[in-house]
Amino acid sequence: MSVQFADKTWQELEEAIRQGALVLLPVGTIEEHGPHLPVSTDWVIARRVAEAVAEALRDEIPVLVMPAYWAGYSAREMARWPGTIRVQPETVIAVLFDICSSLIDMGFRKLVVIDCHGHHSGILNVVARKVADAHGVYMPVTSPARMSAEAFQRVRRSAQGGAIHAGEWETSLMLHFGEPVDMSKATAEDIMRYHSEFVAGDNFCGQSLVFWSTWGLQRSKTGVYGDPTVASAQTGKVIMEAIVERYCRFLREFCAQADESK
Numbered sequence: 331m332s333v334q335f336a337d338k339t340w341q342e343l344e345e346a347i348r349q350g351a352l353v354l355l356p357v358g359t360i361e362e363h364g365p366h367l368p369v370s371t372d373w374v375i376a377r378r379v380a381e382a383v384a385e386a387l388r389d390e391i392p393v394l395v396m397p398a399y400w401a402g403y404s405a406r407e408m409a410r411w412p413g414t415i416r417v418q419p420e421t422v423i424a425v426l427f428d429i430c431s432s433l434i435d436m437g438f439r440k441l442v443v444i445d446c447h448g449h450h451s452g453i454l455n456v457v458a459r460k461v462a463d464a465h466g467v468y469m470p471v472t473s474p475a476r477m478s479a480e481a482f483q484r485v486r487r488s489a490q491g492g493a494i495h496a497g498e499w500e501t502s503l504m505l506h507f508g509e510p511v512d513m514s515k516a517t518a519e520d521i522m523r524y525h526s527e528f529v530a531g532d533n534f535c536g537q538s539l540v541f542w543s544t545w546g547l548q549r550s551k552t553g554v555y556g557d558p559t560v561a562s563a564q565t566g567k568v569i570m571e572a573i574v575e576r577y578c579r580f581l582r583e584f585c586a587q588a589d590e591s592k
């Protein structure tokens with residue numbers, strides 16, 4: 331049986347609501363990712379992560395995966411290359427709020443956002459605040475990059491600044507998935523040059539002390555902000571295993587807590 335929300339009939343969804351199913355909402359975007367990765371990268375990773383997590387959990391927790399959201403916000407910097415769709419933050423907030431509200435109005439109470447696009451941090455937190463205020467439903471916003479940070483730091487081959495955008499982390503995942511990646515076009519010339527003790531950068535483990543986008547300082551030539559040349563399918567496999575393991579642990583905790591507070 332499919333875990334895809336969109337494959338269900340309304341009667342099947344009614345049953346899922348009765349079971350208190352968990353609904354995963356993968357959020358990506360369509361955005362340039364350098365000369366070696368498709369513009370769908372964030373959207374593909376969002377969808378793949380949600381599906382893998384749902385498959386791993388389905389025997390213990392009823393779970394559905396929403397169609398991955400693709401029309402996101404990117405900073406104007408990213409529109410220097412073709413392929414970047416830029417929906418204003420206010421619109422993204424409004425659309426995602428309405429999607430969540432629709433799910434809650436039909437009876438789902440356990441929603442979890444899977445955020446696979448860096449420029450959505452902040453935006454998705456606002457959506458979660460609005461959903462909580464409107465519906466009394468507390469929706470976690472999660473990030474595969476953060477969930478896999480420790481595992482990635484253990485195996486990464488790139489220097490600091492190598493995994494921000496279209497770099498080692500994303501490229502390794504896409505290689506692991508068997509998605510179209512042209513490694514002959516991958517270059518390290520746009521590894522992030524600016525480092526600051528106040529910005530977490532690409533270790534994803536710590537919280538930045540300040541919010542400060544340094545992408546504008548980078549003046550990337552290729553649309554890459556990192557080093558994809560050292561990416562490998564093997565690294566992608568390690569990242570993905572860490573993502574699934576940590577998500578399963580968190581989602582068990584989240585669902586148990588949600589059932590308790592019903």
Ligand SMILES: [Zn+2]
Pocket residue numbers: 363371372446447448495496500
């Ligand atoms: Zn990306």
